Amino acid sequence: MLEGRKLSLEMQRDSNSRVWTTLSLLIGIGCVSLLASLWIGLTIAPPAPDKSQDNMAQAHDKVLEGVNKLKSGLAADQTLSPELFAELAELVPLLDGFAQASAKATQAAADSRDPQIWPGRANLILDDLNTLILAKEPTLNLMSTRDSLSALYKPKGPVSPQASVPLSAFREFNTGVAEWVKLTTPNASSSVGASTASAASAAKSPAISAPITWGFVASSKVPLRQINVQVDALEAESKLTDNTTAAQAKAAQTLLTALNANNLTQTIRSTDEQMSKVWVAHERLLASLEQLPPVPKVFVPPAPFSWSQLAFPGNAAEGLMGAMALLIVGLSVLLATHISGQRHLKLMSQKWLALTQQLENTLREASQPLATSITQQEELIAEFNRLLEQSKLLQETMNTPLETPQKSLEDQAWRAAARMQADLESELMLLREKLLNIHLQFCSGATHENLVYDLAFTAEGIQTVLTTASDLGRSFALLKEHLHQTDAVGNDQEVVAMMSQISNLKNSVKRMTQQLRDLSNKLQVAVEDVPDGKRFDFLNSPRASERVTGRPHGNPSV
Numbered sequence: 295m296l297e298g299r300k301l302s303l304e305m306q307r308d309s310n311s312r313v314w315t316t317l318s319l320l321i322g323i324g325c326v327s328l329l330a331s332l333w334i335g336l337t338i339a340p341p342a343p344d345k346s347q348d349n350m351a352q353a354h355d356k357v358l359e360g361v362n363k364l365k366s367g368l369a370a371d372q373t374l375s376p377e378l379f380a381e382l383a384e385l386v387p388l389l390d391g392f393a394q395a396s397a398k399a400t401q402a403a404a405d406s407r408d409p410q411i412w413p414g415r416a417n418l419i420l421d422d423l424n425t426l427i428l429a430k431e432p433t434l435n436l437m438s439t440r441d442s443l444s445a446l447y448k449p450k451g452p453v454s455p456q457a458s459v460p461l462s463a464f465r466e467f468n469t470g471v472a473e474w475v476k477l478t479t480p481n482a483s484s485s486v487g488a489s490t491a492s493a494a495s496a497a498k499s500p501a502i503s504a505p506i507t508w509g510f511v512a513s514s515k516v517p518l519r520q521i522n523v524q525v526d527a528l529e530a531e532s533k534l535t536d537n538t539t540a541a542q543a544k545a546a547q548t549l550l551t552a553l554n555a556n557n558l559t560q561t562i563r564s565t566d567e568q569m570s571k572v573w574v575a576h577e578r579l580l581a582s583l584e585q586l587p588p589v590p591k592v593f594v595p596p597a598p599f600s601w602s603q604l605a606f607p608g609n610a611a612e613g614l615m616g617a618m619a620l621l622i623v624g625l626s627v628l629l630a631t632h633i634s635g636q637r638h639l640k641l642m643s644q645k646w647l648a649l650t651q652q653l654e655n656t657l658r659e660a661s662q663p664l665a666t667s668i669t670q671q672e673e674l675i676a677e678f679n680r681l682l683e684q685s686k687l688l689q690e691t692m693n694t695p696l697e698t699p700q701k702s703l704e705d706q707a708w709r710a711a712a713r714m715q716a717d718l719e720s721e722l723m724l725l726r727e728k729l730l731n732i733h734l735q736f737c738s739g740a741t742h743e744n745l746v747y748d749l750a751f752t753a754e755g756i757q758t759v760l761t762t763a764s765d766l767g768r769s770f771a772l773l774k775e776h777l778h779q780t781d782a783v784g785n786d787q788e789v790v791a792m793m794s795q796i797s798n799l800k801n802s803v804k805r806m807t808q809q810l811r812d813l814s815n816k817l818q819v820a821v822e823d824v825p826d827g828k829r830f831d832f833l834n835s836p837r838a839s840e841r842v843t844g845r846p847h848g849n850p851s852v
Contacts, residue, residue, distance in 0.1 A: 314631035318624055325620040328606065332613040335605030346592040350399055354589045357392045357416075360385045364423070365583050368576065370509035379430045382423060389416050389423070399592040412587050419582050425575035432568040436514060437506045439558070439565055443471045443521070446552050464531065464545045467524040474517035477510060508576065515573050522566040525559055664814045667729060671807045677718065678800040685796060689789040 364385055367378055393416035397404045400411065408414030426433075531546040553559045606613040 314627060314634055318627040318631055321620055321624040321627055325617055325624060328613060328617045328620060331604055331606040332610060332617070334601055335613075336610065338600075338602045338605065340602035340605065341597065341600055344594050344597070346399065346594055350396070350592050351589050353392055353395060354412075357388060358586070360388045361419075361583055361586065364419075364579070368508060368579055368583075370507065370512070372508055373505040374434060374507065374511070376430075376434070379427060379434075383427055386420060386423060386427070389420050393417055393420065396590040400590050401593050409582065410587060412590050415582060415587055419579065422575035422579040422582065425571050426579070429568045429572045429575075432565045433511060433572055434506070436511060436565065436569070439561055440471075440474050440514070442556055442558055442561075444475045446471075446549075446556075464528065464549055467521060467528060467549065470517045470520035470524060474514060474521070477513050477517075511569070512573065512576065515569070518562075518566055518569060522562055525553070525562055528553075661814060664810055668807055668810050668814070671803055671810070674718070674722070675800055675803050675807070678796060678803065681718075682793060682796050682800070685789060685793045689793070 364382065366372065367382055372378065393413050394404060396402070396411075396416070397406065397413035400413070402408075402411055402413045404413065405417065406414040407417055409418060528546045528550050531543060550559070553562075
């Protein structure tokens with residue numbers, strides 16, 4: 295039985311079959327998945343691709359064109375005109391729209407001023423560009439302001455350059471105007487430390503009109519700042535009351551009167567204030583237009599799930615070829631699985647056949663000891679019958695008056711009873727040993743478990759018979775003692791009790807015999823359920839050729 299269980303576990307633990315089956319299942323799933331992906335790709339249209347990054351790249355290219363245009367418009371030799379400022383104003387919506395779009399695309403703050411990212415860089419450029427556009431009028435009028443100041447020193451002008459002493463506010467104002475005029479005068483020296491006489495002669499010479507450029511605006515920073523500072527100094531100088539400075543104060547008053555008459559004082563101050571912003575904005579713009587950030591990376595939210603995402607990435611021909619390859623591999627694996635299963639089944643069937651042959655042979659070997667045990671028990675029943683007859687004869691003898699000497703007859707009877715008792719006990723001991731041997735054979739796992747339980751119960755029954763036989767011996771001993779007594783009252787009752795015990799013992803042996811016969815019949819059925827011609831002993835039997843085909847034939851009954 296243990297061998298049968300081991301074979302069952304071995305069949306269940308067939309690892310090769312599991313591996314092949316799992317592999318074929320995976321290949322089949324892969325083939326079906328590939329075909330499903332092909333079907334999805336052919337029937338379900340994919341969603342439109344996200345073009346946010348492409349649109350951002352196109353907008354970035356347009357902004358770069360605008361930046362290049364802005365660079366050329368801010369060049370030092372670029373002539374300033376209303377048309378130029380109009381072109382600069384056209385770049386504001388472009389930069390502003392790109393700043394908002396890039397801030398939204400990169401999830402950055404719309405009012406950022408970080409120069410490392412496009413939203414911040416565009417906002418910085420817009421701030422400075424708006425400053426230049428707002429300062430359009432003072433910038434374009436810068437040349438006219440300079441011409442108005444230089445007109446004060448013309449031969450017919452109201453101011454004479456030599457009207458004041460050197461190092462006075464009047465003289466420094468004249469020097470600043472002369473330096474500003476020399477910026478556009480041909481062959482003019484750029485030295486700031488020129489003498490007062492040369493400054494006066496430069497102021498007297500007529501200024502040649504030239505187009506205003508960003509270079510002129512940047513170079514006008516120093517003289518315009520000096521002129522603006524000297525205006526405040528002129529006001530202070532005009533209020534001097536000492537006799538030594540009367541000429542100096544008069545010259546300052548004359549210059550201030552000329553400036554106020556032409557509204558140049560307020561013009562100088564407002565121009566200096568506006569141009570201060572223009573100079574700073576122009577410098578920052580030139581710096582901001584260098585080393586621009588790369589194209590902004592658009593933050594694209596994850597697209598919602600679409601069945602088209604499961605489509606085959608290649609074309610239909612490639613997908614069909616892949617499915618065909620998987621199908622061929624799957625069929626090969628299934629064939630290998632079948633071959634492996636057949637080999638394993640053949641090996642297991644051989645093992646089961648060997649085990650079945652071993653069990654059948656064991657059952658056939660157990661039939662002969664059972665037949666011997668039944669024969670011995672039948673002989674034991676016959677002995678019990680003779681013992682019962684002798685007991686009845688003893689009862690009749692005890693009830694009949696004795697004509698022969700009582701002592702000799704009793705001795706003979708009791709000797710026979712003692713001998714029978716000894717024979718009974720020896721035979722029962724022998725039968726018990728044989729049954730125990732059969733029980734040990736069945737317990738070794740050579741037959742069915744229910745038969746093992748029947749043999750164990752039979753051994754217990756034999757033990758009961760042995761105990762009953764011992765009780766019989768004790769009863770005979772008691773009877774013998776009572777027969778030797780002078781008072782023979784109650785002997786008849788004891789003999790009846792003894793006969794009853796013998797009858798019970800005989801019935802027990804009969805039941806044991808019947809149980810052994812049932813056990814033998816079960817064993818016979820176990821070996822006879824194999825059809826004729828399929829038994830292991832068929833080829834070895836001398837009557838194999840004489841058996842009729844189709845007739846069930848088994849071992850002879852025990």
